[in-house]
Amino acid sequence: MSELLPPCTNACPVRTDVRGYIAAIARRDYVEACRLIRARNPFPSVCAWVCPHPCEEACRRAGVDMPLSIRELKRFAVENAAWSPAVPAPATGKKVAVVGAGPAGLTAAYELVLRGHRAVVYERHRSPGGHFFTSLPAYRLPREVLQRDLETILAAGVEVRTGVEVGRDVTVTRLRDEYDAVIIGVGLRASKRLDVPGGGLPGVYPALEFLEMANLGERPRVSGRVAVVGGGDVAMDAARTALRLGASEVLVICLEEREQMPAHRWEVDEALAEGVTLLPGRGPAGIMEQGGRVVGLKVQKVKSVFDPDGRFNPVYEPGSFESVPCDTVITAIGQAPDFRFLNGSGLKAGEGGRLVLDGEFFVAGVRGLFCLRRDSRRARPGHCRSSLRPQGGGVGGPLFKGRKRAAA
Numbered sequence: 576m577s578e579l580l581p582p583c584t585n586a587c588p589v590r591t592d593v594r595g596y597i598a599a600i601a602r603r604d605y606v607e608a609c610r611l612i613r614a615r616n617p618f619p620s621v622c623a624w625v626c627p628h629p630c631e632e633a634c635r636r637a638g639v640d641m642p643l644s645i646r647e648l649k650r651f652a653v654e655n656a657a658w659s660p661a662v663p664a665p666a667t668g669k670k671v672a673v674v675g676a677g678p679a680g681l682t683a684a685y686e687l688v689l690r691g692h693r694a695v696v697y698e699r700h701r702s703p704g705g706h707f708f709t710s711l712p713a714y715r716l717p718r719e720v721l722q723r724d725l726e727t728i729l730a731a732g733v734e735v736r737t738g739v740e741v742g743r744d745v746t747v748t749r750l751r752d753e754y755d756a757v758i759i760g761v762g763l764r765a766s767k768r769l770d771v772p773g774g775g776l777p778g779v780y781p782a783l784e785f786l787e788m789a790n791l792g793e794r795p796r797v798s799g800r801v802a803v804v805g806g807g808d809v810a811m812d813a814a815r816t817a818l819r820l821g822a823s824e825v826l827v828i829c830l831e832e833r834e835q836m837p838a839h840r841w842e843v844d845e846a847l848a849e850g851v852t853l854l855p856g857r858g859p860a861g862i863m864e865q866g867g868r869v870v871g872l873k874v875q876k877v878k879s880v881f882d883p884d885g886r887f888n889p890v891y892e893p894g895s896f897e898s899v900p901c902d903t904v905i906t907a908i909g910q911a912p913d914f915r916f917l918n919g920s921g922l923k924a925g926e927g928g929r930l931v932l933d934g935e936f937f938v939a940g941v942r943g944l945f946c947l948r949r950d951s952r953r954a955r956p957g958h959c960r961s962s963l964r965p966q967g968g969g970v971g972g973p974l975f976k977g978r979k980r981a982a983a
């Protein structure tokens with residue numbers, strides 16, 4: 576199938592009709608451009624700001640001079656076209672509960688509503704949006720941009736119950752009894768913990784918790800020198816947020832050399848332009864403390880990050896330890912599932928910390944329970960690397976299918 580798509584559309588995780596909407600913009604038919612964009616994506620405004628635009632890397636115009644600015648054109652269209660809410664299909668009488676009002680959960684709910692089903696989304700935070708709301712700093716994604724997309728989703732008829740934590744205020748089992756189906760769309764909402772001496776000291780923040788506190792106005796205590804461990808986009812967000820919260824200096828320490836860093840090139844460039852210092856090729860070996868307080872990070876030089884087969888398997892140079900004085904450590908070394916939503920349901924995560932699925936989406940052993948899984952190791956908020964769309968109208972069937980990772 577992918578060979579039949581234009582390269583830009585094939586590279587887009589939601590398979591946007593890029594040629595169609597750019598042609599519509601060229602005709603000044605912005606409403607049609609928006610219709611084509613929204614046909615694949617209920618978060619067009621968010622993507623117009625923060626999508627890493629793999630479509631542009633695939634753009635064939637690059638063979639002539641330079642790729643088209645596909646994301647900027649999307650932004651122009653969504654900001655300049657009048658838009659009326661989508662009209663849902665006639666009501667089917669079926670109702671579905673969705674756990675988590677993040678991008679996947681809201682996309683699922685939106686598509687269900689358009690097909691005439693009732694969709695009720697349960698969200699533990701006070702606002703919907705998931706990682707867009709809790710993890711992405713407002714300087715990257717202004718909240719009015721997110722609000723625009725949320726309003727469209729809510730106007731279509733999606734119901735969101737905020738401040739309700741599944742696993743604490745209501746169980747998955749109870750939802751399963753009350754609804755025709757339950758969809759789990761909680762994403763990877765926990766930070767992986769740094770397993771080194773001192774990793775649990777006060778002053779050591781997992782990046783997602785740090786960003787969530789900053790975005791929800793709780794202002795994590797940041798002063799002096801901050802060391803951010805990790806080389807991905809979340810590390811860049813944490814570093815730039817720490818600067819904004821008053822850090823005198825921010826160092827990013829990562830295993831990879833700069834060219835190998837998993838963060839997008841422009842995210843690293845922007846962090847450096849703001850004054851962040853990069854210490855590449857080093858891994859954390861321990862956190863130094865004095866009187867119960869963080870005073871530094873012990874790091875070790877990295878010989879290689881990947882083995883000859885390309886697997887992540889860092890090897891360190893023996894005895895090559897250095898001390899990096901700092902007052903705060905933020906760890907951005909990856910994300911993990913958080914299964915608290917299963918509390919009280921009798922369900923448990925299986926081997927490897929994953930829900931056991933029967934096929935692509937059915938949770939094994941529970942009729943009517945579906946899981947929207949992340950199908951990309953690099954997926955993170957704003958990247959749209961695993962968006963979902965229903966494949967049929969029946970609630971009892973396999974409603975959703977994960978989009979395959981973009982072939983960049």
Ligand code: SF4
Nearest residue numbers: 587591626628630646
């Ligand atoms: S969603 Fe992202 S990848 Fe898809 S067309 Fe828009 S900018 Fe490109």
